[in-house]
Amino acid sequence: MAKRKLPIEIDARNLPPLGMPAEDFLRDYWQKKPLLIRNAFPDFISPISPEDLAGLACEDGVLARVVAHEREHDKWLLRHGPFPEEMFPAMPQHDWTLLVQDVDKWDADIAALLRSFAFLPRWRMDDVMISFAAPGGSVGAHVDQYDVFLLQAYGRRRWQIDARPSPPLQFRNDVELKLLQRFTASHDWLLGPGDMLYLPPGVPHHGVAEDACLTFSFGMRAPAAAELLGDFVDTLAADADESLRYRDPDLAPANDPNEIDAAAMQRVVEALNALRMNDPDRLGDWFGRFITLYRSAGEAVAHGETRSRIEIEWDLQHGALLQRHPWTRMAWRKATRGATLFAAGHDYPTPVKDAQRIAAADRIDDHGYLALSERGRDLVHELLQGGHYQLLLPDEDEA
Incomplete structure (x- = not known):
């Protein structure tokens, strides 16, 4: 056909x-x-x-x-x-x-x-x-x-x-x-x-x-392989254990002391392999942090919110909204236990339903806030303190 x-x-x-x-x-x-x-x-x-x-x-x-x-x-x-x-x-x-x-x-x-x-x-x-x-x-x-x-x-x-x-x-x-x-x-x-x-x-x-x-x-956004590799290697190097080194306990007398022989190169490969992220959660957390960072200079900045959590929750009950910062990109992925929410290059362990709801909502009202678990509400408050949300009171929202 x-x-x-x-x-x-x-x-x-x-x-x-x-x-x-x-x-x-x-x-x-x-x-x-x-x-x-x-x-x-x-x-x-x-x-x-x-x-x-x-x-x-x-x-x-x-x-x-x-x-x-x-x-x-x-x-x-x-x-x-x-x-x-x-x-x-x-x-x-x-x-x-x-x-x-x-x-x-x-x-x-x-x-x-x-x-x-x-x-x-x-x-x-x-x-x-x-x-x-x-x-x-x-x-x-x-x-x-x-x-x-x-x-x-x-x-x-x-x-x-x-x-x-x-x-x-x-x-x-x-x-x-x-x-x-x-x-x-x-x-x-x-x-x-x-x-x-x-x-x-x-x-x-x-x-x-x-x-x-x-x-x-x-x-x-389609990161080049070189961009992915660069950030991945930087993460591996930052987290590397200093005890992981080039080792040669099987060293034999050199035929030519100036030669980098095949056995030496095999040990180099083994040293690099020791740094690999074999844990899917570690690899997923790295990518989640990487992909939720915008390539431009804009970013959320902590604004020193002075209202207490009780006051914020009272505001939400009376029509206030939490507006996500426009430079805060969010995503989430399932993890071995629960899920991980990624926000502007940071990762936060949280229940799956909370991760789904927070990542999907540009705005959170009282109904959305109450639908979260206690851990999810803790996370929203933490994100608010970090500048990833702005509290909009009813008159500000209308404006």
């Missing part, structure tokens, strides 16, 4: 945001094939304006860049924020792009869009980057090594991709950006508000603004 040819374009108006069940998308497209999804977000209206984005790019602590293209000389210019407020009104009318990372950490309406991707592990989502492009604006033909969903939020952008097997991936050496030396499009689409392009890792693509436009980029 001939293999069914999968479409590369689909209309999702009747089944947003994928136009198909999540199971079908993950089976047929995820990390396998690109997909243009028309009407992924039907009748979409951007919750952020270009002016709001420009204002955010002027704030300290916000990761922002401006990429400009001088077409006459094919010269690319890159500037890093924060930017002075007076810069944007003076920008040219074409051929530049503003990119702002982690907008979901700064804007609750943008963060709410992540619920549409609940079919993916939450800890795999890195951030929502938003770009504003003047007409002709682009960041050049490039390739990403992670999955990305590109949602057109405002205006129109033309996307070209090279979906052929083994496309050329050599980079230019005359620009600061990682741009491709050669790019030949196999597909060419014009996207309007609500349309979304899914790209698996390694697919060359090139987007150019047809008119002033906003594009939301939902990027997945």
